[in-house]
Amino acid sequence: MNPSAAVLAMSSTEVDLAPVAVGQQVVVKWRGHPLFVRHRTPKEIAEAKAVAVSDLPDPVARNANLPDNAPATDANREIKPEWLILVGVCTHLGCTPTAFEGDYGGWLCHCHGSQYDTAGRIRKGPAPQNLAVPPHSFLSNTRIKVG
Amino acid sequence: MSGQSTYTPKSGLEKWIDQRLPLPRLMHDTMTTFPTPRNLNIWYTFGGILTFCLGVQIITGIVLAMHYVANADLAFDSVESIMRDVNYGWLIRYIHSTGASMFFLAVYIHMFRGLYYGSYKAPRELIWIIGVLIYVLMMATAFFGYVLPWGQMSFWGATVITSLFSSIDQIVPHLGTAITTWLWGGFAVDDATLNRFFSLHYLLPFIIAGVVGLHIWALHVPGNNNPLGIDVKSPQDTVPFHPYYTVKDAFYLCCFVFVFAVFVFFAPDFFGNPDNAIKANPLVTPPDIVPEWYLLPFYAMLRSIPQKLLGVLVLVGSLVTLIFIPWLDTSRVRSCRFRPLMKQFFWAFGVDCLLLGYCGSQSVDAVAFGIPLVWAARLGTLYYFAYFWVIMPIVGLIETPKKLPASIAQSVLGEPAAAPAE
Numbered sequence: 001m002n003p004s005a006a007v008l009a010m011s012s013t014e015v016d017l018a019p020v021a022v023g024q025q026v027v028v029k030w031r032g033h034p035l036f037v038r039h040r041t042p043k044e045i046a047e048a049k050a051v052a053v054s055d056l057p058d059p060v061a062r063n064a065n066l067p068d069n070a071p072a073t074d075a076n077r078e079i080k081p082e083w084l085i086l087v088g089v090c091t092h093l094g095c096t097p098t099a100f101e102g103d104y105g106g107w108l109c110h111c112h113g114s115q116y117d118t119a120g121r122i123r124k125g126p127a128p129q130n131l132a133v134p135p136h137s138f139l140s141n142t143r144i145k146v147g
Numbered sequence: 148m149s150g151q152s153t154y155t156p157k158s159g160l161e162k163w164i165d166q167r168l169p170l171p172r173l174m175h176d177t178m179t180t181f182p183t184p185r186n187l188n189i190w191y192t193f194g195g196i197l198t199f200c201l202g203v204q205i206i207t208g209i210v211l212a213m214h215y216v217a218n219a220d221l222a223f224d225s226v227e228s229i230m231r232d233v234n235y236g237w238l239i240r241y242i243h244s245t246g247a248s249m250f251f252l253a254v255y256i257h258m259f260r261g262l263y264y265g266s267y268k269a270p271r272e273l274i275w276i277i278g279v280l281i282y283v284l285m286m287a288t289a290f291f292g293y294v295l296p297w298g299q300m301s302f303w304g305a306t307v308i309t310s311l312f313s314s315i316d317q318i319v320p321h322l323g324t325a326i327t328t329w330l331w332g333g334f335a336v337d338d339a340t341l342n343r344f345f346s347l348h349y350l351l352p353f354i355i356a357g358v359v360g361l362h363i364w365a366l367h368v369p370g371n372n373n374p375l376g377i378d379v380k381s382p383q384d385t386v387p388f389h390p391y392y393t394v395k396d397a398f399y400l401c402c403f404v405f406v407f408a409v410f411v412f413f414a415p416d417f418f419g420n421p422d423n424a425i426k427a428n429p430l431v432t433p434p435d436i437v438p439e440w441y442l443l444p445f446y447a448m449l450r451s452i453p454q455k456l457l458g459v460l461v462l463v464g465s466l467v468t469l470i471f472i473p474w475l476d477t478s479r480v481r482s483c484r485f486r487p488l489m490k491q492f493f494w495a496f497g498v499d500c501l502l503l504g505y506c507g508s509q510s511v512d513a514v515a516f517g518i519p520l521v522w523a524a525r526l527g528t529l530y531y532f533a534y535f536w537v538i539m540p541i542v543g544l545i546e547t548p549k550k551l552p553a554s555i556a557q558s559v560l561g562e563p564a565a566a567p568a569e
Contacts, residue, residue: 001343007333027430032335034430088430089335092455094310095303096432111307111436112450113511128317128455 012147014139017083025099027088030134030146034088034096036107037144040118044105045081048074048119056130058122063133072130077119085136085144086120092127107131153180177367182385183392184373186559190260191371192399193253199400200250201359205352207243208292215295217345219338222297223426241415247289248418249407251441254282262472263493265481266372272473274365277358279469284355286442291348297341298423299433305336305344307436311449317456335429375558376481377551384555435510443507444500448531450511451524461528468535475535477543485549489542496534503527 013030015037020026025038040048053059053071060069061076070076078084088096095111102108102115104123109115114125121130136146154175156162165172214233216225229236258278261267267275294305309330315323332339370379379385386392410417418440422433438446445462452458483490506524513520552558 001329001332003328003331003333004339007337007339029430032333032337032429092310094306094313095436096430098432098434109432110434110511111303111432126450126453126455126458 012145014143014145016143018142022082027096030087035134035146036084036086036088036099036120036131038084038086038099040082040084044118045074047105048077048117048121051117051119051121056121056123058128058130060130061133062130064135065133065137072119072121074119077121077130077133079136079138083144084118084120085133085146087132087134089132090114090127091122091129091131092125097131152176177363177388178393179387179389181367181388182370182379182382183388184371184379184384184555185386185391186373186375186555187371187392187395188374189399190256190264191373192396193257193260194366195396196253196400196403197250197257198359199403200246200253201352201356203246204243204250205356207239207246208349208352210239211243212349215345217295217342219297219341219427222295222341226296238411241411245407245410245415245418247292248439248441249403249410250285251289251439253403254285255441258282259497261372262496263483264372264374265376265476265478265483267473268376268476268478268481269473270369271366271372274362274369275473276470277362277365279466281355281358281362282469283466284351284358288348288351288355289439289441291344291351293439294341294344295348296423297427299425299427299431300420300423300436302336302427302429303432303436304438305340309336309340311459311462314456314459337429372481373555374482374484375552375555376485377555380554381556437508440504440508443505444503444527444531445507447503447507447524448528450507451521451528465528465531468532472535472539475539477540478546478548479543480548480551485551486542486546487549488546489538492534492538492542495530499527499530499534503531 011031013028013035015026015028015035017037017039020037020039022039023041023044025036027034027036029035051074053073056072059072061072063070063076065079066076074081090097090109090111092109092112092114095109097107097109097114097116099107102124104115104117106118106120106123107116109125109127112126114127115123116127116131117123119130120133122128134146136144139145152172152175154165154169154172156165156171161171164170211229214225214229214236216222226240229240231237233239261275261278290304290308294301309327312326312330313323315326317323328334330340331337332343370385373379420437420439425433437443445465448465449458449462452461478486478489480486483493503524506520506527509515509520511521515523
């Protein structure tokens, strides 16, 4: 019952970043899941950088571009500070969290109340892990390839 | 009670069949002459009602499957066409969807009946355990069925429930994710998931029917328990199943069908969720994901635990607990009628299940009477487990039961008249 060849074939997506304004998030589909592309404001970046890794419930970066044990600093969560690329699947039970909500200004998952900060790191609620950062790379300044 | 057969073939044909396949004998012994305690009340009619529900679901389901298309692009529209174009499709679908709720309503009454009258106690442990198995199969079937219309609740309910398995990641890294990928047949709930759920939704009711056969077979060895919880001691304590209980079951079945029909014809969407009238969208989760009413207490338990793996373990544990009830209850008296203390804990347990159901129906951060509902759900979860693992064993030991009647016949007919004085 594992994924068929047809399912495995749709594994990478390209996203144009040019239309995404500062402070905005767009959601695109990648491997059947929502993919968050968030253009962070300087304030959101500063808030994310101000958090000590020791204060995080999940201290691991969960970034597919980095080694498994990389610490969850803000710098380890993205390639360019203003562009945060995340798999929009709550690590609790798979709902799509809502952006710009919750105590930490990142995401709030309405299903079971998990809250993520502006780097997509879990801060409160039942979810065990930070939102995953998918394997991605910059093709140009305004275009990324995910997967 | 089983063993002795009173069947006598009347014609040559019946004799011929009886010697080759004694099916008429089986039907005669189980449905006609089967000695049944004479004091069974209304709550004992739900076994028959449940068999009826299963039959209704299978028949309406087979017709629906003739018109339904299990494809992520077409499923939602095919259900719409059943509602609008198929002859009496609206009726068949509403009977099927309302039927699921009525099925669970009946099974909950049936289970609470068993809990109250101690029907799980020796020698009926296996009847109870097989019953728990049927209940779990019913939940699985209902879950698969709920996914098929491919609305928003279908899709996100499927996502949340299958993601429960990803909690295994916290025991064996990557195993849980591998299992969910295997269950989905992809990286997310999608077409492959819908197809396999349809396949299983069609299969499971027939497995349930088979297990129901075992349930009834096991029941017919010791015979029915009864509201007094005492054993049948003489033929005076029983009446033949037919006509006494065929008529009683048929009467209450009619009452049940009346309620059923009121929902089907006057409030067919009463149990439904409006979000499921929106086609599934993998990019947007509805603001509040709520399961069907019959799963709400378990959902509340899952949500009340702020740790993923622990939440899932509590959910699984709440069902596994049911299997151990026959051994957790230490009382020598079956029926709560004679257990003044246990009776109070029993009703508190009933209220607890309603409370959990209410908590499950509200959003995560809801507050009622100044109390965050998540705390109410935590207390409710605590009582749920305490009821079975602490209260049942202890109360059974410390409680003084009331005096049991000498026999069923005596309790029904009164004290035997004193012998006339000479």
